Amino acid sequence: MSDFLQQMARSSAERASAAKRKYSDDELDLPLLPLRLSSFDVIAEIKDYSPSEGALAGADSDRLQQARMYAEGGAVAVSVLTEPSRFAGDLRHLREVAALLAGAGIPAMRKDFLVDPVQLLEARAAGASGALLITAMQDDNELGRMLDCACDLSLFVLLEAFDEDDLERTARLLEQPRYADRADAGQLLVGVNTRNLRSLNVDPDRLRLLGPLLPENAVCVAESGLHTGDDAAAAAGWGYRMALVGTALMRSADPAGLIREMRRAGSAARSA
Numbered sequence: 001m002s003d004f005l006q007q008m009a010r011s012s013a014e015r016a017s018a019a020k021r022k023y024s025d026d027e028l029d030l031p032l033l034p035l036r037l038s039s040f041d042v043i044a045e046i047k048d049y050s051p052s053e054g055a056l057a058g059a060d061s062d063r064l065q066q067a068r069m070y071a072e073g074g075a076v077a078v079s080v081l082t083e084p085s086r087f088a089g090d091l092r093h094l095r096e097v098a099a100l101l102a103g104a105g106i107p108a109m110r111k112d113f114l115v116d117p118v119q120l121l122e123a124r125a126a127g128a129s130g131a132l133l134i135t136a137m138q139d140d141n142e143l144g145r146m147l148d149c150a151c152d153l154s155l156f157v158l159l160e161a162f163d164e165d166d167l168e169r170t171a172r173l174l175e176q177p178r179y180a181d182r183a184d185a186g187q188l189l190v191g192v193n194t195r196n197l198r199s200l201n202v203d204p205d206r207l208r209l210l211g212p213l214l215p216e217n218a219v220c221v222a223e224s225g226l227h228t229g230d231d232a233a234a235a236a237g238w239g240y241r242m243a244l245v246g247t248a249l250m251r252s253a254d255p256a257g258l259i260r261e262m263r264r265a266g267s268a269a270r271s272a
């Protein structure tokens with residue numbers, strides 16, 4: 001595991017032990033929204049700060065207005081960073097965005113470095129309908145425990161890979177009927193993150209190079225460093241059916257228009 005992920009795993013475990021408690025059925029009884037997939041989709045991210053780019057949200061920026069624009073552009077889901085130490089995230093951000101989006105039928109996803117099932121309960125209690133899990137942060141048993149908890153809570157999962165090894169492990173997990181069924185239903189997605197966790201730069205070539213290793217029985221998501229419709233079209237040509245986009249949308253003067261353009265270009269490339 002890279003130093004960055006090790007650091008994130010340690011601080012995440014500390015947060016998880018502080019979060020350990022029982023969650024009542026009432027707390028978990030919030031709207032649960034499945035992903036409704038189309039030909040090519042965008043998961044739009046709310047991200048106030050990026051370790052590689054610095055501040056993405058100005059002091060006067062309005063998180064809820066940003067989420068409204070994501071909904072207007074047709075985002076399939078909104079990812080909300082909750083990691084506090086390097087991304088200035090907070091569970092409160094997720095709670096606010098999920099409550100707003102529930103009215104529009106758009107699921108919110110917890111984006112963090114999750115290492116303990118209690119953090120999935122926490123996500124659900126904040127109104128999330130999905131969560132990101134990072135394959136490289138856990139061994140198969142630990143990851144299985146997280147996936148089982150997510151299935152029990154009916155959360156959709158974006159299972160994130162950084163390299164060939166992660167994708168091989170993912171393919172083995174997807175041989176298990178429980179996870180294969182979730183993947184078939186489009187509720188277990190497989191992501192490829194182009195971020196190099198040593199330099200923190202993105203490596204756009206990774207999407208192309210790992211394209212042939214994408215599992216056939218899952219919807220695959222191109223993550224990090226996508227900025228334009230052309231980027232979405234290229235990803236679609238390599239076998240991805242979704243893009244996870246944060247920085248470009250946080251910086252755009254017209255996030256709804258950019259989401260529409262990425263969806264259009266990705267979808268056109270898929271049908272070409």
Ligand SMILES: O=C(O)c1ccccc1NCC(=O)[C@H](O)[C@H](O)COP(=O)(O)O
Pocket residue numbers: 004045047050051052053193195197200223224225226244245246247248
């Ligand atoms: O965003 C970063 O600088 C970063 C650094 C180290 C590990 C992860 C990082 N980002 C998490 C993500 O995966 C992205 O937020 C997500 O894929 C969206 O990427 P982008 O569109 O490039 O903001």
